[in-house]
Amino acid sequence: MLAQKDTVQNLNESEDLAEFKRGLKVSIPVLLGIIPFALVLGTQATQKGFSILEIPLLTGLNFAGGSEFAVLEVWTNPPQILMLMFITFLVNSRHLLMGASLVPYLKHLPNSKVFPALFFMCDETWAMGLADAQRNSKTRTTPHFSLSFYSGMCFSLYAMWIGFTALGGMIGPVLGDISRFGFDMAFPAVFLVLLKGMWKGFHAARPWFVSLAAAVVAYLYLPQGWYVPVGAITGIVTAFLLAGDEEE
Structure with missing residues (x-):
């Protein structure tokens, strides 16, 4: 009996690892679009007076590129905290609907797993995770939502986002306005790709x-x-x- 349980556990761990790697692989095309996007954000944060330490805090604690750009757009010195909170809430309010759309696929999971999953949810991980769950609903019995697959996407996007926003802050003063290289087109390009999958x-x-x-x-x-x-x-x-x- 113990040997059988160990075998089942090993199979589950192997499947989870395979799903995690699949999430890493699927996220690669999105990463290529996010890198210049992150560099631009890091550069703009430096121009607003953020230090190299403060940039990863900005991008890591509020993992939502749209609201981070919005905050920098209206940033003043000293900052108007209430205005920044208001704009962040408005821009991120779409996450209320995004999270609600995942409820049917996450309701079988404990809150200890759901809450971290929602924290790392961004437009890209939500769109790809939901699309994968909808595909699985046609081919699998249960579960439709692969948390390991989703974790692989979140890990790669989160690490890349924090790393390259910090890099943008470091190289920004050297390169100057990097938008002249066309990097600022990464933001609309990524969302046009996501829009294609969500267009109804x-x-x-x-x-x-x-x-x-x-x-x-x-x-x-x-x-x-x-x-x-x-x-x-x-x-x-x-x-x-x-x-x-x-x-x-």
Whole structure:
């Protein structure tokens, strides 16, 4: 009996390791897009007065690239803490819906595993993890969500994000404005790839377009940085107003 249990445990550990490696492998194409994105963020943080120690704290404690860029956009010295908290909440509020979409796949797991999984959730890990779970729901009985696969993605993206944002902070003063190399295009490129997998038609994307239009108008006519909260609030309100229309 003990030998049988050891064999089952070894098989489970081997399967978990294989899934973890699969997560690492799947994340490689996304990493190639994130590296220049991280370098730009690290460089911008240095230009705002962040030290080499403070940059990984910024990117490690708030693992969400969009809100980190938004915070730097409106950063002042001394910082306006309430404004920064407000913008961070607005930009990261999409995580409420992202986390809710994972509930059917995580409800069988204990909170000790769910909460860390949600902490490391970003747009890329959420999109790839959800897509993998949906594929597994058609081929597996249970479980559909592979925590080991998800952990492999999170590990590689988190380590790469912190490492290259810190590197961007170190080489930023030497290279100057690295956006002239086209690195700032990494951000829209990564999200265009993710958008392709989540696209459900123009009807479902109406809040995105309204948010984009509002952000453009705010960028052109309002003080610097206000396009971020304006775009976020407009998108959230539009999605809420259109929710009833979707149900009908």
